Structures are given as structure tokens and as C-alpha cells.
Amino acid sequence: MEFVDPVDFSVWGRVIPGKVGDFRKWISNRINISQLAAHQLFGDVVKDGNLVQIHSDCNWSRIPAMLSCIPEFIEPGSVVVAATGIYPSKEEKYCEIHNVYFRLGACPVCTDPPA
């Protein structure tokens, strides 16, 4: 049977408090905004210790590569994977097998496992 990659996923992590400047440079390059705009958009997110999106719209098969490519300003151990469009939180469902947050039905990776 042909393997169809399940829904897209995003990778999230928490910025190390002392490395907020590095994050600001990174995100401003990535989404092409000024560092001031990055500060205005993401300053509170980082200050409050919320997760920021590091990679987005990855097929499940690309997740291992994405997880090995985490910027150094992200706190080790804070990295999580979520179905795209979902902020990883206790409000969402979580698959302990795949360590992934999702919202509807069953885990998208369990339901449509890679061959």
C-alpha cells in the first residue's frame, strides 16, 4: 500500500531567556520583518515562556530531520511537535507514542502510519 504522509506538522520550542536577541534576529530573517517588529510581535510570547514555532508545514517523514535542526537559542528538552494549526498545550490531545499534539479524532500518525 502506498504511504500517504499524514497531515502537516510544526515543531515548537521555548526560547532560552538569555538568547532572546538571537531569536529576534532569526525570526526577522525568516519572515522578513525588522527586529523591532519581531520584538513587538514576539516579545511577550518569549517573555511569558510560551512556545514559538521553529519549523512549520513538515510532512511526518521530515520531522526527524527537523528535530535535528533546532536553533541554539531554543531550550533543550522544550521541543514538541504538533499538527499544523495547533498550539501545543494541555487543551489538545497528545499521542505518547509519537510525542505529537493534535486536535481531532485519533493521532494522525497512528491512523496513517509511515510504511
Ligand SMILES: [Zn+2]
Ligand atoms: Zn500516534
